[in-house]
Amino acid sequence: MAYLRDRIELLFFVVSAGLLVGGGGAWLLGWYPAAALVWALGTVLGLVFAVAWVAGALRRGQASVDVIAVLALGGALWVNEPFAGAMITVMLGTGRLLEARAQARARRELSLLVERAPRTARRRVRGGVESVPVEALAAGDLILVGTGEVLAVDGRLLSAGILDESALTGESLPVERAVGEDVRSGVVNAGAPIDLMATAAAADSTYAGVVRLVEQAQAASAPFVRTADRFAVFFVPLTLVLAGAAWAISSDPVRAVAVLVVATPCPLLLAAPIAVMSGLSRAASIGVVVKGGGALERLAAGRVALFDKTGTLTRGQPTLADTITAADTVDADEILRLAASLDQVSPHVLASAIVTAATRRDLELDMPENVREEHGYGLLGTVGGHEVRLGKAAWIAPGSEPGWVRQVRRRADLDGSLTVFIAVDGEPAGAFLLEDPVRPDAPRMIRALRGAGISKIVLVTGDRADIAHTVGRIVGVDSVRADCDPGEKLRVITDESSSAATIMVGDGVNDAPALAAAGVGVALAARGATASSEAADIVLTVDRIDALADAILIARRSMGIGLQAVQVGMGLSLAAMVAAAAGFLAPAAGAILQEIIDVLAIGIALRAVIPGKSHTINMAPADIATAHRLKSQHDAVAAVVEQIRAVADTLSARDNDLAPARLLLHRLETELLPHERADEELLVPIVARALGGSNATADMSRTHAEIEHLISRLHRLLGGLENDARPEDIIELRRLLYGLYAILRLHNALEEEGAFSLVPDDRPQARNPAPAAPITLRKAKDPRTNLHPH
Incomplete structure (x- = not known):
């Protein structure tokens, strides 16, 4: 439908411009009756389209300034000013074409992601590889991703890879990812074939979420209600009164038509939507999906920002905070290496934290054997000839609780950490403390928001008060509301919204009501789709929350440029209307002048396409x-x-x-x-x-x-x-x-x-990447779903 509409707008512009130029050529050759006939055809063409647009607006219950165009075109035919009518038609065609191009550009920025969605994947099975629909993939499946292929699901690398993540992050350089790192669906394998273990089903992966978000954004922004319609309530009556007064005073209907001609504001007032559409496109290019011009406008108006804690100000994923050994003779790096080796075959998020910590310390991992789960207790397997157990303390150190275990529990309770205990060859060896750390870029993002005009920042979380206040102090928020359930979050947003426009940022399922209630809801969906993404007005598809500050700057700049274009254009148009009413502008001259004014206003609006101020740090x-x-x-x-x-x-x-x-x-x-x-x-x-x-x-x-x-x-x-x-x-x-x-x-x-x-998360591509070695693993479910912080 959008494609057909774009083709009609293009055809309308080409035909109207052709009739105007054709009539001009006939006039230059002295064929005046033929020129008048051709221009009259152009006027009739514009009148047909303008009547159709007004009728459509009336069916939707909207006011429309296109009624001025109808009166101007009809008046041009009545007073025998076909050139002015043909010029108005070209103005209408120009404005519609520019609007269609702006909308198409915004759609194209978003649709590039959808068009790349993979349909099938290659899954490793006993004895070989089979091609299956992506819908058939499940967590724990082993997947082979060839060179140039798009990753179909979120997963963990079982072999090092070089990935092109530009579709999700905007970073143009390929990225090196090590064994054990988590990767997102939607990125392209830019190196040798890699092996991947799925950590989520296709429907729950990042790419599927982005596709749904794009569809929502496109639906929300089309059809786009033109800013010109907002001015119809006062602009149309003003124009009719001025035109009627000019006719009544001079008894010359040509003056009234001249007023209508220079008042034709369709391209002029389309300047604001062009600026808004340019803002949507700019936001999409930095990984911010804005669901329509209304959301962009509300984002620009926001003055109070409310943040959930988990996944927004913190990473939202467990990270290894410390390794505690059971005795002085136990080497912390060695037990981490053994644990990470075993956890390579587990899709659980805690396993990912341990594997990531080991790979970042450059520990060499072995592939485990005989992996099995003890339901409700932990994971068991053989690593390098050692029997390794990971799981609950009662399974690792049964019987009376030793002092080091009590120390681990006490520290976990104080820090709000999770614990994973490890035994090697039947002997308790230590424990791992995992926590959700504050995002390193969160304090800088808070400062950037203040620089972008946010006057108050509130942390609203269901977490414990001591942990929430600690995070709040680190990142620099103005106030903290802790121990909030979804209902209490709604009350906080209602209270803040009574005094200023609000922006709510979250990424959890329990954030969805708050995101829907705020002036504008912002969801972080870089690691997958959640209910918060469905409820939000704006979605960050990059895992950098400082993109929000840039999105606010883009929104304010786009709205400001649009308003500037309207003010300049309308001011000049009003001056031209007064001149026409006084008899200083004939309809033909007025049409030319109005075209110049419209081009000027649209040129001002197109400045929104040019990148403005940004918090992005540029490095060589x-x-x-x-x-x-x-x-x-x-x-x-x-x-x-x-x-x-x-x-x-x-x-x-x-x-x-x-x-x-x-x-x-x-x-x-x-x-x-x-x-x-x-x-x-x-x-x-x-x-x-x-x-x-x-x-x-x-x-x-x-x-x-x-x-x-x-x-x-x-x-x-x-x-x-x-x-x-x-x-x-x-x-x-x-x-x-x-x-x-x-x-x-x-x-x-x-x-x-x-x-x-x-530093942007893009590392130089290896010159001669080693080919991925084939693997044969047994899938093992992670049994530690019931791990508790104590």
Whole structure:
């Protein structure tokens, strides 16, 4: 239907322009009767279309300024001004064509995703590979994705891959993804064939959600109610009164027709919808799907932003926070490697967190064997000759609860963390604490929203008050409303909406009512489709919430440009109407002048297509590559940071064994310190260039100096101690280690927020990627659905 409408608009413009030019050619040749006839045909053509548009508006119960065009065209025929009528017809055709092109551009930005949707996938089965419809895929299936193919479902990589994620993120460079990383459907395999384990069914995957969102956005924005219709209530009566007065005073109907000709505002007032459509297109290009011009207008008007916590200000996915060992002799990296090796074949979100942590630390994973689940307890399998169990504490350490388990439970309760325990060869080995961390880009996004004109930011969450207030303080919101069920969220939104236009941001099923109730609802759907996406007016398909601030800037700029185009065009048109009423403009001259005014107004509106102010940080490719390399080192030394606290915890005045502390010092000097020096030498200048000044990196440089100072003190302290360390020496050593640990935790958080969150998630493509090796795995369901934080 949209295609047919676009073709009719194009045909109308071409025929009307052809009649105008044809009549002009006949007039130049002196064939005046033929010229008048051709122009009259053009006038009649415009009159037929204008009458049809007015009739359609009346059927929809809408006012329409096209009635002025009907009167102007009819008047031009009545007073024998066919050239003016033909010019009006061309104006109508020009405006309609520009509107159709703007709508088509917005549809095209969205429809590119739909057109790429895969229909089939290749699933590995015993003895080979079979081609199946994407609807038949389920979580746990093993899928082979060939070069150039689109990933049909969300999944976890079982072999390293190079992916083109531009369709979802807008980033043009291919991205390297390691074994164990989660990837989204809709991206293209730009390298060698890869193996993927599905973590969601096709209907629940990211791509299916995006397709549904696109369909909603297209339905919401078509048909588009033209901004011109809003002015019909006062503009049409004003025009008729002025035209009637000119006729009554001069007794010359030509003056009335001249007023109607210069008052024909269809292309002029289409300038605002053109600006809005350009805004929709710009927003779609940065990964923000806006469901129609009305949603864009409400986004521009928003002054109060309300955020859910989980998945918006936090990552929404568990991340490994710490590894606690059952004894000093257990190596934390080794039990993480064993756990991640076993979890490779589990589609559970907790398994993904453990696998991701291991791959970021560059731990070499083995493929597990004999994997099976113990329903309600955990996962069991063999890794490198060791029997590995993952799951509940009661299964890992049955009987009386040892002290280290109580420590794990206490820390989990204080931090609101999840726990996964591990046993190796039948012996309890440790536990993993998993938490939902604050997004590194969240504080920067909050500051960007304030810069975009948001005056108040509220955190509204159903989570515990202590956790909610902690997140609120970190990201910098104005107020926190915790322990809210969906009904209480609605009440908060109602209260805030009574004083200012609201924007609600969420990504969970329980956010859907709040998103629907707010002035404009914004859903994050980068990791899949949820009920919140269906209820929202605006959907972010990229996993960067700072895109919201850019969307607000786009919305305000588009609406401002549209209003400017209307004000300039209408002001000039009103002046021309007065001149025509006074007899200074003939209908033909008025038609030419009106065309010039319309072109000027539409030209102003088309400025909305040009990119405006943005919070996007531009970095050189070499800087991006360097930052990604430093980020990998940053993740790899996380285990050293956690070892600091573990060593400090085990220090005792009764047992003055300093061997663990000396081993830690060696790792600090050979692993962590070189990384911090590389950050100071390479990362700090990159951030300074990106943000435009060294003031933005002062905190990073200061903490780098403090870290080096504390490690130097630790070196001198241990160098002056023998094995007969006194109790006061142990106390000083413990104090120094805890201080170093606190500084490093704060420093790492600052680097995540102020440096690494600025870097786009695109890594240079490998020159000679190794082909993916074929695999044969047994599917294993994850039994840890019932894991609790305690």
